[in-house]
Amino acid sequence: MGRPELAPEQGPDGGVTSSPAPVGYQQELRRGVGSFASFAAGFSFVSILTTVFQLFGLGFGLGGAAFFWTWPLVFAGQLLVALCFAELAARWPISGAIYQWSSRLAGTTTGWFVGWIMIIGQILTVAAAAIAAQAVLPGIWSGFQIVGGAGADPSVGSPTGAQNAVLLGCLLLVITTVVNILGIRQMAAATSIGVAVEIVGVIALVLVLFFLPERGPEAVAHTTGWAGDGGYFGAFLASSLMAAYVMVGFDSAGELAEETHSPRRTTPRTILRALVLSGVGGALLILSGLMAATSLTDGNLATGGLSWVLTDRLGDVLGRLLLCCVAVAVFACTLAVQTSGARMIYSMAREGALPFHRHLGKVSARTGTPITTSVVVGVGAAIALVVNLRQSAIFTALASLCIAMLYLAYLGVTLPQLAARIRHRGLPAGVDETGRPLFSLGRWGLAVNTLAVLYQVGMTVNLIWPRPEIYDLTDGTWWLRWSALLFIGLSLAVGAAYFLARRLHRRIELRHVPHTHVEPPAQEAAAVAEPA
Template identity: 85%
Template sequence: MSRPQLPPGPSLHGGATTSTAPPGYQQELRRAVGGFASFAAGFSFVSILTTVFQLFGLGFGLGGAAFFWTWPLVFAGQLLVALCFAELAARWPISGAIYQWASRLAGTTVGWFVGWIMIIGQILTVAAAAIAAQAVLPGIWSGFQIVGGPGADPSVGSPTGARNAVLLGCVLLLVTTVVNILGIRQMAAATSFGVTVEIIGVVALVLVLFFLPERGPQVVAHHTGWAGHSGYLGAFLASSLMAAYVMVGFDSAGELAEETHSPRRTTPRTILRALTISGVGGALLILSGLMAAGSLTDGKLAAGGLSWVLTDRLGGVVGRLLLCCVAVAVFACTLAVQTSGARMMYSMAREGALPFHRHLAKVSARTGTPITTSIVVGVAAAAALVVNIRQSAIFTALSSLCIAMLYLAYLGVTLPLLVSRIRQRAAGGLPEGVDETGRPLFSLGRWGVAVNAVAVLYQAGMTVDLVWPRAEIYDLTGGTWWLRWSALLFIGLSLAAGAGYFLARGLHRRIELRHVPHTHTEPPREAEAVAEPA
């Protein structure tokens, strides 16, 4: 889609309003997010305690001990994606980052569909994060297993465990929605506290498990624990779901850019820091868990995951105390994902791009946050859980589906970015400039095309891997064809529904008109001394 050529609009730096308002927008969201809180947003979305505990058993069951190697492979691929996102975050620090970046790189029509897919993916991710409570709370106290009673099977793959996961997930969503409604300061404080507890918990868990080894680190050289009989490559690719699910959401710092102090300087750093620390910490957590597990072949590790390792090796009291850290991480993760989804929905609504956009785009004068979008994301995530309450594959299916949606949305940014780099190579590629301190913006320089190209290839391959119709992921009944193909069916229906609304409402012209004032806004070439708002 062609876009009108406009002169650069107001920037984030330079002038009376530039330190508080993003390009082309009146500042409505309240700037109350500092450097650590920005990092916490991305780290909490990734949340290695939440997701490693949630999916360790699945990854080990599908690939045995050698599934560990999917972690560094996925980390390397996602690091390339994060480097591209860090460049974009420095140049366009605006809420609804994925939607905004895609719109600037490929036009507002492409941007709308990327944002549409991202919103649906984030809602499903909120639901998947919330049911992680089932992997932790019954291990702390059997009374949390409400469905079927304390003696029932708490495994999320069992009927009683799946239904209880929905119940606990809905309660958690109620709590995170309330925190989001209270305001950005409360959300940032809760997320920062959760991240602090999570980092302490990861360090403590790794140290404790490394001091209780049953075997050496060479355990990852074999696929011990894998129960398959055919070729191992398919099992290895399936087990990569765990790593793929964990290492997403590092872009959440970009979603909070309009609420962050010095976003051009802060956001690129926190995106990379969140992913890097998560990658190193997660690798150590997986390795220590494999080394400390009492047995790799009796089926308990695949069924109970790291929760079983803790209670088995550390005893009831110490194991439960460490599980409490995991429970805090689950809360912070669900909160961060919901906040990110609410900001994406708000960013699109204020451009008239969504149904009921006038209500979704309202920002509370009291809290400085979009309350309506927070409620909508929470209710929609709860609905996704309730609809699947009788589906024992809800855990694995939701995990793979939501991450496939996010990978598609990410690809909707990195692919246009690669095309833009190649087309504009003679002109220097992305616009250059300075951050709030006068330093050059984060840039990949001459490595940009190579890094971007490999990132696109990685994302395309991983997306195919995620949506592949595996019965062990999407259809635990083994005989329901539509469940097995549910990922492709759901993505296709989501795109069809989005296209129907887009065409019926004539959004092409409406979004373009609203998007024009800042489509070609570039970062400032020179910085001026402007005080950050309190």
């Protein structure tokens, strides 16, 4: 189990005055992740093919064609967050990034609760990603609609579709768990291949749909397709769930930092690259889909989403071929989210911060990966699916809840980061493995950090707002409508009870000492020539 090393001394301005210190842990995980695989970890977590196909119909149904504008708004907000994370990834390239960054910025108690929220959010995100298979596979072959048979309604909002989504999701989780167990090189290879296929698929889809327009891009200036009552602003905010759900997980590159070559140089770049490429590609995909749909008012776009657009405009053969690219993206996305969650649990367990930490904190000598944590995340996601087997709102409720949890965890990093920035007038400086200055926002840091926090607070409130169209499709079950707040409150209560009980018995020993190291370990600096 990794042991911490002492921090360098700090000067009065928060800068480092002594010799550099390593990240504080013995190297147990194997460095098998290059720059593209690091980018792929973040890009496949975001996975615009998976998530846009999942929630396109929902976003359009809630806000009509004008829901497109939620995309650039969320992208701008998340870019602010990603810029803040890039600074931290360069300074603390450690597995369990969100937990580790929060611990070093705000103390181990705050860090523990942030990590706890992040673990639950990631497990729910794995479950939400896995049921994306239902949005794709029945469109490729009707035989994938196992529940109710080929003639049953495959929509995830229908009883047969929701139950089949759980079944397909559990089968997918078995596959991704096996790949995670095999080793980091196998996981990185699978994710990289999946991302390559996804990028090709996005380009092909956008080009094909743009060449089959039924209307011009001015369609997004109108609310065509929105069938709601009352003011539009509330509907617009609700439809932003789609964009908010898509553009998270870019921090996954930070989760693999201990397995990445030259992480101080590589990880900040791949975090930003994953989000920017996802933001541009997703905007084009949404716009092209709205332009190519044969109708915006017949209800098919809200119920069938982009899958309907493809098969309707391209025919069964070509449409299904492109849906196969989406299916690969769903696999890569689920795999990446599960890997990220496994590393978060491992990072906390090796410090004795979780139950059964001696088992969860072990790294397999054969594969160089934490096998037990991969299994725990897979089983936890499967349980989240099974308990919702007969709940037709499983898709929308899980999507909104898991993203709300991740936004809360992200806020547990950027808010302490803002406080540290104000207190020390910036973050520690230093150099990466090549001797170049670490990624820094410089004079723009305070403004970017402040705006990031304000955006996160607003979006978190928006995501947990008790909307019946998100959390209660029965429109009459009060606890479903308030399930987000109830679940978050219960999660925090359970976490607090465990934390306090273990602290009283002095069994939680968060063994790392928050430190402000800024230089790479000597062995890393000597390995600059390693292939990235």
